[in-house]
Each structure stands twice: as structure tokens, then as C-alpha cells.
Amino acid sequence: MAEEILTIKEVAAYLKLAEKTAYKLAAEGKLPGFKVGGSWRFKQIDIERWIEEKKTSSKDQNDKG
DSSP states (O other): OOEEEEEEEHHHHHHTTOOOHHHHHTTOOSSEEEEETTEEEHHHHHHHHHHHHHHHHHOOOOOEE
């Protein structure tokens, strides 16, 4: 079972963000990732889970307003 590991460039493209924005989110701990030899790496499953969490929390915020 091979898990897809993405680079910062791939995550930025996947999320349609600038690489700089993806890097900033990762560095702030807002995007689930880890460093390997000083370079950010991301498990695709973690990114997909993060997206779902953001969709849920966004919906919750809209329901409260």
C-alpha cells in the first residue's frame, strides 16, 4: 500500500495556491505536513482530510451566523 507523498509545489497546485502561501500555511502548522531534510512533504490523505475538516468548520461557521 503506497501512500502518495506530495511536495510543496504539488500541494500548492492541488489546492490552487501560490507555493509561497502553501509554504506559509505549512510553516504555521495550518497545513498538515512534515519536513524531510529541510523540505516540506505532505501525505495526500492528510491533505484530503484537512480539506474535509475545513469544509465542515466552514459550514458550522455559516450555520451559526
